[in-house]
Amino acid sequence: MSSGGAAAPVAEGDHGAPRTWGPITRTDIVRYAGASGDFNPIHHDEVYAQQVGFPMVFSIGMYQASLLATYATDWLGADAIRRYSVRFREKVWPGDVLTCSGVVTKVVESGRGFTVEVDLACTRQTGDVAITGAATFEIEID
Amino acid sequence: MPFTIHIESGKIREYANAVGATDNRYRSEDSPVPPTFLVTARNLWASPADLSYFRELGFDFARLLHGEEEYVFFGRPPRAGDSLEVTTYIADRWEREGRRGGIMRFAAVVSEFRDGNGDLVAEQRSTLIEAES
Numbered sequence: 001m002s003s004g005g006a007a008a009p010v011a012e013g014d015h016g017a018p019r020t021w022g023p024i025t026r027t028d029i030v031r032y033a034g035a036s037g038d039f040n041p042i043h044h045d046e047v048y049a050q051q052v053g054f055p056m057v058f059s060i061g062m063y064q065a066s067l068l069a070t071y072a073t074d075w076l077g078a079d080a081i082r083r084y085s086v087r088f089r090e091k092v093w094p095g096d097v098l099t100c101s102g103v104v105t106k107v108v109e110s111g112r113g114f115t116v117e118v119d120l121a122c123t124r125q126t127g128d129v130a131i132t133g134a135a136t137f138e139i140e141i142d
Numbered sequence: 143m144p145f146t147i148h149i150e151s152g153k154i155r156e157y158a159n160a161v162g163a164t165d166n167r168y169r170s171e172d173s174p175v176p177p178t179f180l181v182t183a184r185n186l187w188a189s190p191a192d193l194s195y196f197r198e199l200g201f202d203f204a205r206l207l208h209g210e211e212e213y214v215f216f217g218r219p220p221r222a223g224d225s226l227e228v229t230t231y232i233a234d235r236w237e238r239e240g241r242r243g244g245i246m247r248f249a250a251v252v253s254e255f256r257d258g259n260g261d262l263v264a265e266q267r268s269t270l271i272e273a274e275s
Contacts, residue, residue: 031159035157035160035182036157037186038181052204061211062178063160065211066160066161066177066178069161069177069178070162073165078163078165078168078176079218079219081177081215082214082215082217083212083213083214084178084213085267087209088207088208088209135177
């Protein structure tokens with residue numbers, strides 16, 4: 001089955017509507033620690049974090065990576081994702097407000113629909129980019 | 143050593159709630175995993191013996207950084223009810239001089255997820271960094 005000339009759901013250059021998360025709380029970080037199983041104390045134990053030289057606990061990188069993934073799957077489909085990659089650039093701290101954004105970089109007709117590639121970013125309220133990412137979706141057309 | 147994980151809808155829901163994934167797709171009986179969910183394999187399912195790759199690296203845990211992370215799905219993402227066998231290995235290692243003239247060590251750690259037929263359904267690729275001392 002091919003897409004039979006059906007229009008692609010998105011086009012190269014399309015931007016997803018940005019989405020904001022936060023301010024990030026220690027509770028958000030701890031909830032992700034429990035869900036993911038990452039109990040490195042630097043992310044939840046203020047005393048430990050300060051002993052090793054940080055002003056406070058900081059977020060788990062995979063937490064903001066997962067918020068960015070949620071942004072991407074809410075946009076293009078939970079079942080359609082085939083690849084998701086991130087690069088960690090800046091730490092995220094309690095109180096940060098994160099904005100996720102994305103742009104379509106490639107749309108190619110595939111067997112049953114379209115292969116869609118997007119570039120993604122998770123930006124702090126300072127303008128610093130905490131994470132850059134990319135994802136590939138296989139969007140089937142009925 | 144390979145180990146087996148069982149993907150459960152309750153654990154998916156807990157994870158989806160933690161990452162703000164309110165899409166009803168993640169609340170269905172046959173929910174797919176959120177894209178980063180397989181991070182729970184090494185964190186929650188692996189026994190210490192299963193994590194021998196980390197001892198093999200010899201990285202100082204106090205200087206450990208996470209550089210990059212990637213998930214590849216060879217078809218639809220795994221879903222609630224699936225059981226997958228996980229094999230983890232070090233795919234690559236390299237070093238680079240840090241800003242202070244010390245050595246930064248890098249490792250690409252790959253976990254392969256296979257279904258009951260032995261077919262590769264997903265891969266997790268992590269770039270770990272030991273910061274210069």
